[in-house]
Amino acid sequence: MNIHLKRSAAVWLSLALFLSSLLSVFHFGAGTAEAAAQASDELADGQYTIGFTIYKNNTDEQSVMYDYVDRNSGKLTVSGGKKYVSFLMKQSAETKSFKTMVDGVLTESETVSTDAAANTRVVRFEVSDLKARLDGWVKVYWQLPEPIGLYDHEYDVDLGFGTPVLVKAAPAQTPPRSPAVPADDPVTAPPATPADDPHPSPPAGTSPSGETPVSSFTDLQNHWAQADIGRAVGLGIVNGYEDGGFHPNAAINRAEFTVLLSRALKLGESQTPLQFSDEDSIPSWVKPYLAPVVQAGIINGYEDGSFQSDRQISRAELAVIIARALKLEADASAQTSFADANLIPQWAQAEVAAAQKQGIISGRDNNTFAPNDSATRAEAVTLILALQNKLQK
Secondary structure, rough: OOOHHHHHHHHHHHHHHHHHHHHHHHHHHOOOOOOOHHHHOOOEEEEEEOOOEEEEEOOEEOOOOHEEEEEOEEEEEEEOOOEEEEEOOOOOOOOEEEEEEOOEEEEEEEEEEEEOOOEEEEEEEEOOOOOOOEEEEEEEEEEEEOOOOOEEEEEEEEEEOOOEEEEOOOOOOOOOOOOOOOOOOOOOEEEEEEEEOOOOOOOOOOOOOOOHHHHHOOOOOOOHHHHHHHHHHHOOOOOOOOOOOOOOOOEEHHHHHHHHHHHHHHHOOOOOOOOOHHHHHHOOOOOOHHHHHHHHOOOOOOOOOOOOOEEEEEEEHHHHHHHHHHHOOOOOOOOOOOHHHHHHOOHHHHHHHHHHHOOOOOOOHHOOOOOOEOHHHHOOOOOOOEEEHHHHH
16 A cells, blocks of 8 residues: 555656646747747838947947037938938038948948038938948048148948837927027127127016016026026127027027127128128128128138038037137137047137136036037027126136
C-alpha cells in the first residue's frame, strides 16, 4: 500500500513539474511577443511631432549644429511603413550639405522648402529605427567677420529621436481673421518724434509718465516685461497690434528692430537711397528709419549686398548691434559669465562681454545667454530701454 502511494505521489509531482514548466514557457513566450511588438516601432501612417537632438559623433554632447536648427520643428511622417523625419535648418546658405545614413550610405537630405529671406530650409530624411542613433554628416562654409574669416569645415554627427506624438486633425473652425498688422506699420504706429524735440508729449491714451496701462494690451498681464513695454509705447518707440495684443514672445525681425532702434536713438528719418540688393523687398515703412542707422554704421547688410528685412535677429546679433550703438569698447580677450558662453559665436564674444559688463544684457533661465535663439519683441524692447538709459547718463 505504501509503495503504491509513493508511486502515485511521484507521478503527480512529475506532472506538476511538467505543467509548471509548460506554463513558464507560455508566459515567457507571451512576454517575448509583447516586447517584440514594442520593439518593432510600428506606427500607423500619419503625421507626428517628434523631438530630436544632434550630438557630436559618438558622444552624448550636443553638437554645435544643434544650435543652427529649430529644436521645436521636428516632424515625423509615416507612409507605407516608412518613416521620414524633417526639421527647420537655420543658416541654410552656409550649411552646404546635411547627410544622413540611409541603407548604409550617407545620403543628402531632401530639401522640402526654402526661405531665402530668413536663410532657412526644411530638410527631410528617412529613419529606419527611431530608437537608435542615426549617423549624419555636415558641411559648413561660412564667411565670418574678421578675425575669424572663413569657416570651412565638415564633420560627423549623430541624431537621436524622442517619442513621436500623433498630430490629430483640428476640429472645423470658423474662417480665421486677417493677420494682425505689425505695430511698426505706419497705418497703426504713432508718428515718429522729431529728433530735435528732447521732451516729446506722450501719445494719446498714455499716462504723463509715459507708461501705457497694462489693460491696453490683451497679452501682457503678469508678463515680466509689461512695465518696460508700457514705457516704450508711451515714448513712441513701439506699438501694439491691431488684434489688441503686443505679442511679447514673438520673434522680432531685422526690419522691426531697425525701426525701434532708430526711434530710440532719435536719428530721425531720411530719404537717402539705399544700396541693398533686395531694396524692393524692404517695406516702405522701414526705409526712412533704415538709412540713418546704416549711415551710423550700426546695422549693415550681408556679403551678398542684401538687407534681409524679414530675417529674425538672434540674441548674439542683438548684443552686437547694441554694443555698436553705444560705441562700447570691445575687448577680444574678455569673457562672459554665462553658463553657455562656449555657444556664443566668436564674432560676437567681445561685444556680448562688453554689453554684459555694462549691465545691458542678461541671461535667461539657468544663467544661459542662448546666443543663437531668436530675440523676442519683449527682449528687444527691454534692451532698447537699457540703451536709452545708458545714453542719458
